[in-house]
Every structure is written in structure tokens, then in C-alpha cells.
Amino acid sequence: MIVVATADFELYHEAVGELRSRGVTFTTVEPGDPLPDQTRVLITAPSDDVETDPTVSRVTATGDDVRRAVDEALATLRGGGGQTVVGVDPGTRPGIAVLSGQTVVAAFHVPLADAVEVIKRETDDAIDPVVRIGDGARLQGAKLINDLDGVAVELVDETGTTPYLGTGARGMGDVLAAVNIAQMSGKRIESREIEPTAGELQRIKERSREVSDDSRTIDEDLARRVAGGELSIDEALDEHRTREE
The missing domain is CATH 1.10.8 (Helicase, Ruva Protein; domain 3)
Known part of the structure; x- marks a missing residue:
């Protein structure tokens, strides 16, 4: 179970809201109070004075990066998480999926002009992240590859990554394709020059x-x-x- 123990009001408010919005089972205690027996992850501020035993993982955060902290806490509950992988289905509005190990922790569908900023934000604090970009929509994909620096990028054969969309799933195809792309190994690439047809x-x-x-x-x-x-x-x-x- 996740426990929030902090004297930081902003962190407390944001963490409780984020956990509730995701339907996560959690509880809160005052810093220094005994932790419930089933505690596995503790979310605190860096300044909180708390003691934990070796079986409890501590995640520190501020009110500004609660989503990252909750992602980390959930990854720990699910067995240690894993590498952060960002899958991108390129286009004028790329689908973007962020995976921690095999778990999807975030998804976006944004204009091409905003995609690099989103990807960089999602990988900035990750350890050894990789961005996997589908090889369709050549021009938009090349722009993303060329604009992404400081992070490993792989070019993935996206054949067959767009799933069948049933009733009510309209608009989800790009994001679901991005999830599939994230789960496929690609070829490491630093730049891509495309001659438009x-x-x-x-x-x-x-x-x-x-x-x-x-x-x-x-x-x-x-x-x-x-x-x-x-x-x-x-x-x-x-x-x-x-x-x-």
C-alpha cells in the first residue's frame, strides 16, 4: 500500500488528489507516526523527517512533480517498474505513450509542435530512457528525431501497430499505436534526413x-x-x- 506522510500541505493536497484520480488504495499519516503494517511505499517531501524499515521504499517529491512520484510509487508496487520507454506514433498530432516497464503510466495526443516538449518532460528525470518512434509519417517522424537531443531514440517498424477500433474508440488509434510502438525494439538513430516526394x-x-x-x-x-x-x-x-x- 502507498502511504503519504508529509508536513508539506501542497504536496499532501496534490498527492492525495493524484492518487484518488487513479483509483489507488492509499492512506495518510503524520510524519513520525507509525506506518501501517501493509505499507510498501512512502511518499514524503525531501524535508520530512521520517524513518522507514528496509521493506518500505521512500519516494520524495514536491507539489510540482507529484505525477512523477505517483508513477514511481506505482511502479514499485508492481514489482520495481523498469525502464521508461516513450512510444510515438508520428503525424500532425502524434500519439505518445509513456511506459514504465510494461505499464502505461501516461498518454498524450498533441499537435506536432508540442510533441518534443512533452517527450522531454516525460524523460527528463528518468534513468536511461528510450524514445521509440514509428517509421510512418516520414516527414513528421524525421522532425521529431532531429529535434530530440539528450535522449536515446530508436526508429521502429510500425507495420501492424494500429489496432482495430471498435464502437466508441474513435480517436484512440494513435495513442494505442504508440503503446504498441513502445513495446517493440527498433534501430538506434540520431538523425534522419528525408527527401520529400x-x-x-x-x-x-x-x-x-x-x-x-x-x-x-x-x-x-x-x-x-x-x-x-x-x-x-x-x-x-x-x-x-x-x-x-
């Missing part, structure tokens, strides 16, 4: 026309820079307008 460039140009207020279509040079991650479509449209002034 004529079809990919055409789709970018068509997309620029769809999102512009003046039915404007960017040229191939700008589309190529968008494909390489140098510009967003909005930035390419702004540059296209500037050229005409």
Missing part, C-alpha cells in the same frame, strides 16, 4: 491553401522547407506574403 510537397501546398485566409498556395521551395521542419505552414504563408510586398 512530389506527392508530399503537393499535399503541403494544398494544406497551405486550405488554412490560409486568402486562398493562398505556397510555392514548392517553401513547401520543401515546411517538409523539413524549418517552417510551419503558417510561417511559410507569412513568408510568401512578404515576398509579394
Whole structure:
């Protein structure tokens, strides 16, 4: 069982809320009070003066990193957790799944522009994490690979990773694919250079026309820079307008 024992009010409030939201069995005690016999993990602040026996794992946290602490506590309860692995199903809105060992501890579905920040946040405090990115959506995947530094990245063959989605599961495919990608070993990679195809460039140009207020279509040079991650479509449209002034 998880026990929260802290004099830090913010940590207490955030930890209790996080544990309740996940449906976890836990209890709270005052620092220094005897721990229940079934205690296996203790969540405290670094400044709390508590004593534990060797059978109890202590996880320290502040109110700002409670989710990380709860993830660690749950991983301990499940048998020591394991390596942090982030699976990514690339695209304009990548699915992102964070696994601790074989347990999914977090999932996200965010715009491509936010994906690197999310991945870095989830791996910053992890020990020897790895990010596994599917090899589909080549342009978006290459951008993620090239923008991720300071963390090991693997390129995974994502064939067959998108599951069948039954009634009511619409929108979950990218995240579920990311879970499957996280569970597959890939090839270690540090960068990926992709030469966009004529079809990919055409789709970018068509997309620029769809999102512009003046039915404007960017040229191939700008589309190529968008494909390489140098510009967003909005930035390419702004540059296209500037050229005409």
C-alpha cells in the first residue's frame, strides 16, 4: 500500500488528489507516526523527517512533480517498474505513450509542435530512457528525431501497430499505436534526413491553401522547407506574403 506522510500541505493536497484520480488504495499519516503494517511505499517531501524499515521504499517529491512520484510509487508496487520507454506514433498530432516497464503510466495526443516538449518532460528525470518512434509519417517522424537531443531514440517498424477500433474508440488509434510502438525494439538513430516526394510537397501546398485566409498556395521551395521542419505552414504563408510586398 502507498502511504503519504508529509508536513508539506501542497504536496499532501496534490498527492492525495493524484492518487484518488487513479483509483489507488492509499492512506495518510503524520510524519513520525507509525506506518501501517501493509505499507510498501512512502511518499514524503525531501524535508520530512521520517524513518522507514528496509521493506518500505521512500519516494520524495514536491507539489510540482507529484505525477512523477505517483508513477514511481506505482511502479514499485508492481514489482520495481523498469525502464521508461516513450512510444510515438508520428503525424500532425502524434500519439505518445509513456511506459514504465510494461505499464502505461501516461498518454498524450498533441499537435506536432508540442510533441518534443512533452517527450522531454516525460524523460527528463528518468534513468536511461528510450524514445521509440514509428517509421510512418516520414516527414513528421524525421522532425521529431532531429529535434530530440539528450535522449536515446530508436526508429521502429510500425507495420501492424494500429489496432482495430471498435464502437466508441474513435480517436484512440494513435495513442494505442504508440503503446504498441513502445513495446517493440527498433534501430538506434540520431538523425534522419528525408527527401520529400512530389506527392508530399503537393499535399503541403494544398494544406497551405486550405488554412490560409486568402486562398493562398505556397510555392514548392517553401513547401520543401515546411517538409523539413524549418517552417510551419503558417510561417511559410507569412513568408510568401512578404515576398509579394
